Amino acid sequence: MYFIYPLEYKNEKGEKLLIDFTLETKSDTVRLVFTLNSLLNTRINTLSLLDKNDQEIQLTNLQKILVDKKKKWFHIRYEGDMALTEFESICAEPNTSVVLNSNASFVPTKKTTKSLDEFNDSVLVTFDH
Numbered sequence: 001m002y003f004i005y006p007l008e009y010k011n012e013k014g015e016k017l018l019i020d021f022t023l024e025t026k027s028d029t030v031r032l033v034f035t036l037n038s039l040l041n042t043r044i045n046t047l048s049l050l051d052k053n054d055q056e057i058q059l060t061n062l063q064k065i066l067v068d069k070k071k072k073w074f075h076i077r078y079e080g081d082m083a084l085t086e087f088e089s090i091c092a093e094p095n096t097s098v099v100l101n102s103n104a105s106f107v108p109t110k111k112t113t114k115s116l117d118e119f120n121d122s123v124l125v126t127f128d129h
Contacts, residue, residue, distance in 0.1 A: 006035075007115055009098050009106035017041070017106045023084065029046040030087040032059060036100065041067060044078050048099045051089035056099070057082060071073040103107060 004021040011017075019034040037044060044064070048056040060081030068075045090096050094116035098106040108116070 001016045003120060004115070005081065007112040008109045009112065011104060011110060012038060013039075015106075018099070019098070020119075023087070028084040030082050030084055031079060033065070033069050033077070033079045034079075036074075038076060039072060039075050041069075041074045042076060042077065042101075046099075047078070047080060048102075049082075049084065049090050050096045050099070053089075055089075057086045057090065075078070091116050094120070 002021075002023040002079075003022075006018040006020040009017040009019065010057070015035060016037040018037070019032055022031040022033070024123070032047075034047065036044065046058055047062065048058045051057055060080055062078060062080040064074075065077040067086055094113045095108060100106070
């Protein structure tokens, strides 16, 4: 099992999306737990990531974990799954964007892009499947 610390994505409104990944290599499944920091209490129906071919990969088994409010910001936490092969496709293009509810697009920070590059080069290349 591998864990990737939260990666940060931002949109044009200044909202942040933090995604942490847990790779369960025995089941070839990647669990994504993500937090949206938003001024609105947003219900999340879909989360998609764009792979290296600009194909949308949508999370399955999307479930709300919690909603919390601190000052003016809502912290909205969900989790979902994707296949390891889909995750590898996303890591191959670390500049991929994330789309919430088919209309809110988030782009990775420079630190996130660097972290995905490093993970791809040092960990994913060792997987045997």
